[in-house]
Amino acid sequence: MASGRVAVVILIALSLTIVECKVFTRCQLTRELLKNGFSRTFISNWVCLIEQESDRNTSAFHAKTPRRKYYGLFQIGSEYCKEGRKGGKCDIACEALLDEDIRDDGVCALKVFEQEGFKYWSRWEARCKGQLLPDIEKCPDWQYPSNRSSPPRDKRTSPSRGRRSALRKRFTLHLRSKRSTVLSL
């Protein structure tokens, strides 16, 4: 009876980890970084860093010592978060750095970068700095980053067409009023 319940708990725990863990492809990662406000200038450095630190796995977790643990895609250290509740330099729960939602991870990683630079990540220093960086130029979101933000063509032309007809209407009104002033003279 008790062992059955334990098995159920283990099954639930396993299915949760399967659901929560996501491993991006290189191009998916590029899209996510672009979407989350990372500057194009450094994207290939970030992709290299993430590949070296976490293998693009959003649930990556490493405990170097009981007090120094590293969380998620960016392997952000425990001084930037707090276990079980919000805290640390990023004011975030460490567990939030392990889920599929990488928006908060991105905000925190940019904060780390702002304060310490890429050198915070020892694997960036060892395997990315000054080396051949991942080729992301064939990723669709890298080539056409503005597709999504620009409005469709028909929407772009219709307001100007509307403006033109409004101008025409105003012009004919102007003619008519001129004619009426001529008549009234």
Ligand SMILES: *[C@@H]1O[C@H](CO)[C@@H](O)[C@H](O)[C@H]1NC(C)=O
């Ligand atoms: C991602 O990382 C988690 C935690 O380290 C690990 O359990 C999981 O197997 C990894 N997923 C893949 C596909 O490597």
Ligand SMILES: *[C@@H]1O[C@H](CO)[C@@H](O)[C@H](O)[C@H]1NC(C)=O
């Ligand atoms: C973006 O536009 C180009 C052509 O301008 C097209 O070939 C490409 O498939 C588009 N990408 C997306 C994601 O819609």
